[in-house]
Amino acid sequence: MNVASVVSAAPWRWPRWGAGGMLAAALAGGLLIAVQAGAVPVTLADWLAPFQAGDEALSGGAYVLWHIRLPRALFAALIGAALALAGGLTQGLFRNPLADPGLLGVSSGAACAGAATIVFAASLHVAPELRVWLLPAAAFAGAMLICVLLDRVARWATPGSIVGLLLTGVALNAITVAVMGLCIYLASDDQLRTLTFWTLGSLSAGSWRQVAALLLVLAGALWATRYLMRALNALALGEAQALHVGVDVGRLRTQVIVLVAVLTGFAVAWCGGIGFIGLIAPHLVRTWLGADQRRVLPLSMLAGGLLLLLADTLARTVAIPAEVPVGIFTALLGGPFFLMLLRRFRHGTA
Amino acid sequence: MTPLLELSFATTQLGQQYFGPFTVRVAPGERIAILGPSGAGKSTLLKLMACELQPQAGQVVLAGRPLAQWPLADLARCRAVLPQGSNVAFGLQCELVIGLGRVARLVDPQLERIVQDAAALARAGHLLGRRLDTLSGGEQARVQLARIFAQMWDVRDGLILVDEPLAALDPGLQFDLLDSLQQFCATRGHAVIAILHDINHALLGFERLLLVRSGQLVADIASDAGAVPALAALYGIALTTATSSDGHVCVIPARSAVRRAA
Numbered sequence: 001m002n003v004a005s006v007v008s009a010a011p012w013r014w015p016r017w018g019a020g021g022m023l024a025a026a027l028a029g030g031l032l033i034a035v036q037a038g039a040v041p042v043t044l045a046d047w048l049a050p051f052q053a054g055d056e057a058l059s060g061g062a063y064v065l066w067h068i069r070l071p072r073a074l075f076a077a078l079i080g081a082a083l084a085l086a087g088g089l090t091q092g093l094f095r096n097p098l099a100d101p102g103l104l105g106v107s108s109g110a111a112c113a114g115a116a117t118i119v120f121a122a123s124l125h126v127a128p129e130l131r132v133w134l135l136p137a138a139a140f141a142g143a144m145l146i147c148v149l150l151d152r153v154a155r156w157a158t159p160g161s162i163v164g165l166l167l168t169g170v171a172l173n174a175i176t177v178a179v180m181g182l183c184i185y186l187a188s189d190d191q192l193r194t195l196t197f198w199t200l201g202s203l204s205a206g207s208w209r210q211v212a213a214l215l216l217v218l219a220g221a222l223w224a225t226r227y228l229m230r231a232l233n234a235l236a237l238g239e240a241q242a243l244h245v246g247v248d249v250g251r252l253r254t255q256v257i258v259l260v261a262v263l264t265g266f267a268v269a270w271c272g273g274i275g276f277i278g279l280i281a282p283h284l285v286r287t288w289l290g291a292d293q294r295r296v297l298p299l300s301m302l303a304g305g306l307l308l309l310l311a312d313t314l315a316r317t318v319a320i321p322a323e324v325p326v327g328i329f330t331a332l333l334g335g336p337f338f339l340m341l342l343r344r345f346r347h348g349t350a
Numbered sequence: 351m352t353p354l355l356e357l358s359f360a361t362t363q364l365g366q367q368y369f370g371p372f373t374v375r376v377a378p379g380e381r382i383a384i385l386g387p388s389g390a391g392k393s394t395l396l397k398l399m400a401c402e403l404q405p406q407a408g409q410v411v412l413a414g415r416p417l418a419q420w421p422l423a424d425l426a427r428c429r430a431v432l433p434q435g436s437n438v439a440f441g442l443q444c445e446l447v448i449g450l451g452r453v454a455r456l457v458d459p460q461l462e463r464i465v466q467d468a469a470a471l472a473r474a475g476h477l478l479g480r481r482l483d484t485l486s487g488g489e490q491a492r493v494q495l496a497r498i499f500a501q502m503w504d505v506r507d508g509l510i511l512v513d514e515p516l517a518a519l520d521p522g523l524q525f526d527l528l529d530s531l532q533q534f535c536a537t538r539g540h541a542v543i544a545i546l547h548d549i550n551h552a553l554l555g556f557e558r559l560l561l562v563r564s565g566q567l568v569a570d571i572a573s574d575a576g577a578v579p580a581l582a583a584l585y586g587i588a589l590t591t592a593t594s595s596d597g598h599v600c601v602i603p604a605r606s607a608v609r610r611a612a
Contacts, residue, residue, distance in 0.1 A: 095439035233446065234453045236439040240402050245501060246426025246454025290481075291440035 019289055023302035027077060030306050034073040034313040039320045040064045075206030076312040076326075077305035078214040079267050080277050084304020085221060086263040087278020088285075088297045092232035093256045094166065097286070098341060100279045101264045103166070104150060105173035106143050107275075110268035111199060112176040113142025115183040118198070119191050140265030146172055147261035151254065165253075201274040201327020203312050210270055217266055221259055222298070228255060229293040236291070274327045276334020277304050283341060352414060354378045354509055354541050359408035360398050369394045369565040371408055378507045381535065382543045383552035383573065386562035387585060392545045393434060393513055395562060399543065400431045400511050412509065426454040429509035430501040432494055434517075434545070441483040444474065444493045451501030464503045465496075471530050472496035473523060487518040495527060499534055507539040514545050524548075528555045549581055549589070550600045575599045582606070 036042055042065045049062035058066055083101075091099045101107050117138035150172060154165040180199075187195055231252045234242040242249050267274065281304035285296050308326070311333065315326040353375040361370035369391045376382060384392045397403040398410055401417040410417040412429065430451065438447060448465045452458055469475045474492040477485060482493060495515055502508050515531070516524045532555055535542045546552045552559055552573060559577055561569040561584045569580045575591055578601055582589040586608065589601040 097440065230450075230453050233442065234450045236442055237447065237450060238433075238436055238438070240433060241431075241436060243402070243422060244400065244426065244431040245451055246423040248422050286440065291442050292446055 019295075020299060020302070023299060023306065027302055027306045027309070030309045030313075031073050031077065034076070034309055035065060035069040037313050037317045038064070038069060042069070071208045071211050072203060072206040072312070073309060074211045075214065075270075076203050076309045078211060078218060079203065079271050079274070080281070080304040080306070080308025081301035082214065082218055082221070082263045082267050082304075083274065083277040083308065084281035084300040085218070085225070085297060086260045086267070087304070088282035088293075088300045089225070089228075089232075089256050089260050089263075090278065091282055092235060092293055092297075093253060093260075095236055095238075097283055098279070098338070099166075100275075101260055102275055102278075103173075104169040104260070105146050105176055106150075106169075106261055106264045107268055107273065108173055108176040108180065109146030110139040110143035110265050111273055112179045112183070113145070114139040114198065114269060114272075115180055115195055118194055119183045119187045122188075122191065136266065136269035139269035140262070142176075143261040143265035143268065144258075146176070147257045151257055197325065198272040199327075200325035201272040201330070202323070202325045203271055203274075203308075203315075204323065205270050214266065214270075217262065218301070221263055222301075224255070224259055225297055228252060228259075229297055232256070232293040232297075236293075272325075272327060274308065274330050276330050276337065277308050279341075280304075280334055280337055281307055353411075354380075354413060354507070355399060355543075356411045357398065357405075357408070358411070360405035360410050361407045362394060362398060362403050362405055364394065367391075367565060370398075370405075370567075372398065372567050373408075374560065374567065374570065376509070376541055376543065378541055379535070379539045380541045380558060381532065381556045382541070382558045382560060383556040384543065384545045384560045384562060385549065385552055385581065385584065390562045391565040392562050394565070395560070395567075396431075396511055396513055396543065396545055399509075400429075401425065402431070423454040426501065428505055428507075429511065430498040432498045432510075432512040432515055434513040436494060438482050438490075441481045444469070444480055444482055444485070445478045447482050447493055448474075448478075448496045448500050451497040451499075452503075460504065464500050468496045468499035468503055469493075471499055471534060473526055473530070488520065488523065491515065491518045492523075492527070495531075499530075502534075502538065502540060505538065505540075508541075510535060510540050510542045512542065512544045514547060516551060517547065524551065531555070549603070553577070553600060554598055 040061055042061045046062040046065045049058055050066055086101050090101050090104065091097055093099070114135055117135055121134060150165065150168055154168040157164055157168065184192065184195060231242070231247045234245050234247045235249065235252065237245070239249050282296055282300040284303055285300045289295050289299065308330070311329045312326045315324045315329050318324055355376040357372045357374045359371040359373055361368065361372070363369070372395055384395060386392050394403065398405055401410070401420070404418060412420065445465050448469055449461055452461055452464070466475065466478070469478055472492045472495040474489070474496045477489055477493055482490060485493065498510060498512065502510060516527060519527060528551060531542060534540070544556065556573050559569070559571050559573045560567060561571070561580060563584060568584065571577050571580060578589050578591050581601070586606055588604045588606045590604065592600055592602055594600045
């Protein structure tokens with residue numbers, strides 16, 4: 001064991017090239033498989049088409065590749081990375097490998113605000129070019145609202161206690177589920193279809209514009225995370241212990257919560273409810289490479305991207321030309337995984 | 351000489367139970383043991399000293415500055431706290447846990463050497479590279495003590511607060527670690543305040559005793575043969591004084607007359 005690399009004071013631990021390289025290579029391979037898979041075959045010539053003919057003239061396989069599959073594959077990988085980072089941050093904050101933004105009510109807060117927008121904003125007069133951003137903005141606001149409430153209520157009711165925060169999350173989750181139910185009750189038939197599809201989770205909204213926006217969000221989140229990782233390591237010792245070694249736990253909690261809200265808000269807004277990526281990816285990395293957050297958080301972004309990319313490719317191709325909502329796949333994969341984790345956790349090996 | 355730590359009429363309340371007022375002055379480099387029956391408020395007193403609990407009345411002053419006014423990172427560079435039994439999440443590696451004692455230092459070029467030296471001093475050198483959650487209770491206690499050593503390694507005249515550091519250890523290791531702690535504090539001028547269960551450890555390694563009962567400080571006395579009657583009264587037991595083979599005062603506990611009658 002190389003003690004030097006483990007104990008260094010660096011806020012940022014570059015992953016061992018082996019692990020990081022393997023994950024990056026797997027992700028690149030996954031992207032290639034994802035763009036090849038589908039009803040329309042893609043050839044090598046299609047890759048070169050935009051450079052020869054220009055963007056407007058693309059047709060057939062080249063159009064499918066450059067305007068549909070490639071942005072969608074990248075979008076899936078980026079959303080997976082965002083979900084995994086949000087999950088890893090949440091687990092670090094709660095000192096619990098079973099935590100997930102879903103648990104805090106953040107995901108359902110975002111979903112609930114999105115649903116309310118779909119149902120109630122239909123009659124609203126919004127300029128068409130702004131309409132595209134209405135749902136993301138609402139879901140983001142919902143996630144933030146839940147996060148702020150969570151923080152305020154938990155601090156007022158049970159100051160400093162993480163169990164209190166969790167229970168507050170459970171209560172807020174129940175309220176968002178009720179509001180969601182109200183939205184479904186009041187929705188028209190068309191809206192109901194949109195709501196159902198959206199709550200099941202789908203990556204079909206992926207476009208170059210969203211890929212670019214997500215890249216910016218993820219880069220910002222990673223930048224903000226870099227000094228939180230050592231503090232999150234210290235938090236694993238316990239809240240009081242983290243205070244004693246000089247970590248401002250209150251501030252750390254606020255920072256982590258805001259980051260989780262931003263990441264979850266964007267993911268839910270554009271993809272609906274895609275569960276379990278945030279639970280599985282950090283856990284796989286921890287099991288593989290140990291629990292140092294400086295390694296877990298960056299690498300689980302790669303792992304989460306890979307997982308969601310594979311799930312989405314499966315969802316697109318399993319019943320061509322129809323598309324199964326990817327949330328169903330991640331839930332089918334994640335549910336049993338969660339139970340297995342629970343069993344291992346009980347035996348103290350998680 | 352200005353006291354390192356000064357509690358003036360500090361009180362706190364946990365549920366229905368009141369603790370204090372505690373008034374204690376700790377000089378730099380002092381070695382103090384806190385003794386008392388279970389539930390007497392020993393840990394509460396230590397938490398007041400550690401800034402983990404805020405006093406409801408009175409105040410706690412460290413190095414001339416009220417504890418609540420210290421920035422956390424500065425505080426972490428001059429006092430270390432080892433709580434009773436801790437639960438570390440995620441199975442971190444031992445060297446990482448020890449290194450976390452120094453997380454408040456943003457630039458720390460000596461970290462690697464200090465972690466290894468601190469581990470060696472706490473008899474945990476052979477545990478580096480292993481996951482903390484795979485260790486026994488006694489091994490974990492040594493790693494945690496090494497973390498405290500690492501935190502205070504390159505500091506002088508600091509304060510170390512420990513809650514039952516020796517509880518999970520075998521008798522040989524108890525002596526070893528007591529010696530390590532004493533040597534560590536003596537060479538750096540650190541004061542140490544330790545909650546102990548074993549009266550003999552308190553008599554052996556500490557120069558002053560704080561006796562706590564029912565949330566009150568009942569005695570603040572020198573740690574020598576003269577303290578034995580107060581200790582017997584504190585626990586409600588009989589204590590026979592003896593001299594150990596290495597020439598130290600030690601006590602042999604027995605049931606008191608009152609307990610025998612009951």
